[in-house]
Amino acid sequence: MSLISDDLDNRKDTKPSALHQLSATPETVHWGYFDPALAPVLKVKSGDIIHAEAVTHHAGDAPDLMMDDAIWKIFREIPEADRNPGVHIMTGPIWIEGAQPGDMLEVRYLSMVPRFRYGSNLAANWGHLYKDFDEKERVTIYRMDANGNHAQAHYAYDFKGKYLTPGTVTHCPECDRQQTLNGIRIPVRPHLGTAGVAPDIHGRVSTIPPGLHGGNIDNWRIGAGATMYYPVAVDGALFSIGDPHISQGDGEISGTAIEASLDVVFQVILRKDFHFPSPLLETADSWIVHGFDEDLNKAMRNASLDMLRLLNEHHGLSRNDSYSLMSVAADFGVTQVVDTRQGVHARISRSLFPAAEERLAAQKKKQDGEA
């Protein structure tokens, strides 16, 4: 059994060693897929910090507000035929020196800064209530206040076509632009909808369904201050980021968040001292595991098994204790129901756990008592 991170004395490998810049260009992004055969666009060492651009594939909903020349260039130069089988513009992949299958890639998200003050929510044809809205698609453009604390709806319009091609430019200046959601201010919580390592699968893997490699998890808690642990599947890990959001609810019910490009700073740390089978999230106050399946019932079961594993293998509780604790103190949520493979996450408070040394002292005391 190895603990993930509550022993600070063992965290020697975390001093930032180098800073890399990674702009999103037609040469540094891949659109719609992960692929272990893809050549890395950047090679880094464990401990390095990367400042990378994540570009939303929904920038076409309001090009005047959500695009600049560099983003136009991506939309112009990557042919539609090369955007498949998924939809997200992924920056990367990044090769992490020494990473091997079985390792964990720890990614500390340090900051996420919106590139523009605008984002788009699409009520999409893959949305949860699409049929209840007479199969209509609709764009709502949101605008952030200057300090990025809140977003308010800017205008909205019905999209006359159907969003089928990744990067569709739904932009429609002549459409009836409606004032909408008057007076409602939505807290901004920038995060990455999609990020992960290359799966060990021959050929392209769609970015749409999330999986053990990470990918399109769509958990809004994957923002600045959060740390993700991804199970490495191929040499070099081949980590990519994309699908930036500035706000999303658990469920992502209309099919999208407020989609908006972000500049992201993160540190990568190679971990060979523990393993976890699915993408694991650590925030300032919580540990969170993720279960996935086409069937929400099965996603729930997967999340519960991984929470059991987290408590048992990494927090040193017996299986019996883990199960009782889960029932009385872990909260299960619906991450998303719109990415083909649905998601359930399970959260447990970090503050529940005594420090490792206290726990070991308590165990020792108990053993001494028994001896």
Next chain:
Amino acid sequence: MSLISDDLDNRKDTKPSALHQLSATPETVHWGYFDPALAPVLKVKSGDIIHAEAVTHHAGDAPDLMMDDAIWKIFREIPEADRNPGVHIMTGPIWIEGAQPGDMLEVRYLSMVPRFRYGSNLAANWGHLYKDFDEKERVTIYRMDANGNHAQAHYAYDFKGKYLTPGTVTHCPECDRQQTLNGIRIPVRPHLGTAGVAPDIHGRVSTIPPGLHGGNIDNWRIGAGATMYYPVAVDGALFSIGDPHISQGDGEISGTAIEASLDVVFQVILRKDFHFPSPLLETADSWIVHGFDEDLNKAMRNASLDMLRLLNEHHGLSRNDSYSLMSVAADFGVTQVVDTRQGVHARISRSLFPAAEERLAAQKKKQDGEA
């Protein structure tokens, strides 16, 4: 369209008028069922406050710690054959004068005080991971600190029988009592697992599956300071409470919470000015709707439709606006997966909504601009 509660000027009917005491006795509880034919044990007026005892049916897990003479009397005098088809000891029903089908019963939970310092978590045969634990049932007894802030495991033991009869006394002083969950302190959040009005169905309705009448919702947010709105189905509403908990996680994964008797103070207010089809929860910071179904996928859909309805009909947003707002700011969670009919709840922050007068002013301004 009518708003539920953001117009304080219309809340004239809320001054407490009388205070009633309702002890739990063999004469004032019904065990395992709702039934519209049940005679009320108390008649109250809208605005009245009731101080009622809610007794856990799991008191038999540690009778020395969780029972007194009054609770023993209930266990002794209500025959096992009369505890069905569900499991919960329900105090009531309470007749609310003037309540008619189509009304809403607003219940403001004012305080919930544990009766003892102990509670029980059963890893039950209906738990989510029962088969993964070799079909073993296990009792963990928890003890609260003196001020009721935290609970810690007191001891645990494997139950040799099978919990099939409601009110089974699993108590086993000679069993191997294990020290467990050393050093882990669980925040106490007292709440009612089960509470609701009588459904309009002939005969007994099990307390196990939650439904439109409320019942076994098992949302730990239904605690002191929260307000529930239940759709009245029969004359007098016939409201009952039971299944008290001191802590539970969303999911209630082992089949139970920390089950512990509570003394509950609540005010009932009859609302004839609005309707909602399912049990609705208002907390200090949130509006929460509940969806139910044997299939978690369908519970999710039901919750999403009711959130759409809440935003559309009660917060005055268009359906289009409601859908976009839900996607970017509502959080869906798994309430429980162990009550036959599973639950999904959806939460939206009250702070998102501008005051009614501000909204009306904004609408008027806009209309004036268009005119």
